[in-house]
Amino acid sequence: GQNIDQPTEMTATEGAIVQINCTYQTSGFNGLFWYQQHAGEAPTFLSYNVLDGLEEKGRFSSFLSRSKGYSYLLLKELQMKDSASYLCAVRDRDYKLSFGAGTTVTVRA
Amino acid sequence: IAGITQAPTSQILAAGRRMTLRCTQDMRHNAMYWYRQDLGLGLRLIHYSNTAGTTGKGEVPDGYSVSRANTDDFPLTLASAVPSQTSVYFCASSDSYEAGELFFGEGSRLTVL
Numbered sequence: 001g002q003n004i005d006q007p008t009e010m011t012a013t014e015g016a017i018v019q020i021n022c023t024y025q026t027s028g029f030n031g032l033f034w035y036q037q038h039a040g041e042a043p044t045f046l047s048y049n050v051l052d053g054l055e056e057k058g059r060f061s062s063f064l065s066r067s068k069g070y071s072y073l074l075l076k077e078l079q080m081k082d083s084a085s086y087l088c089a090v091r092d093r094d095y096k097l098s099f100g101a102g103t104t105v106t107v108r109a
Numbered sequence: 110i111a112g113i114t115q116a117p118t119s120q121i122l123a124a125g126r127r128m129t130l131r132c133t134q135d136m137r138h139n140a141m142y143w144y145r146q147d148l149g150l151g152l153r154l155i156h157y158s159n160t161a162g163t164t165g166k167g168e169v170p171d172g173y174s175v176s177r178a179n180t181d182d183f184p185l186t187l188a189s190a191v192p193s194q195t196s197v198y199f200c201a202s203s204d205s206y207e208a209g210e211l212f213f214g215e216g217s218r219l220t221v222l
Contacts, residue, residue, distance in 0.1 A: 042213035
């Protein structure tokens, strides 16, 4: 199975940058995903990393280091609408996806 | 609008009752999943189906059953509900079980008293 750790909460100011870290231990690694979930809504896909390095998608970037079992999601130019939970998810060798408990990001004006 | 539809949106249920949560997708995705989400624990996989006619157990399958008679429908049944099954249930689908992007339904909030 997987053991996935990410901070519970983070607060940042509008226009700033926030980095959400995720560490994991898994029996066979087959990709890492980040999802965004606004309160009371369904999770939506943000990014996917399977090789080491940085994947950039607009204001959001995701980084992966497989040797360290580490990823981060970088949110730049924060907007109020970015207030949400961010879920780190790891896929194992059997393609099962396991989620971390999520990091609630609060953006303040 | 294409996507995943779950029903009911919300339900209060007496302990011991049988309950089926419905999930239908119109994206012709092969793989479907049921997760429960509890505060502080995140999303946990209950059951999954890689293709119509097959199902598998996830991380927390006890007390739940599923069926996949066709591509579109993936109902989740609680045979005899218990209070610990109070949770928000999300159905999801993906093009294949190898594909990483899951598409989630809006969730079903279940309270067992």
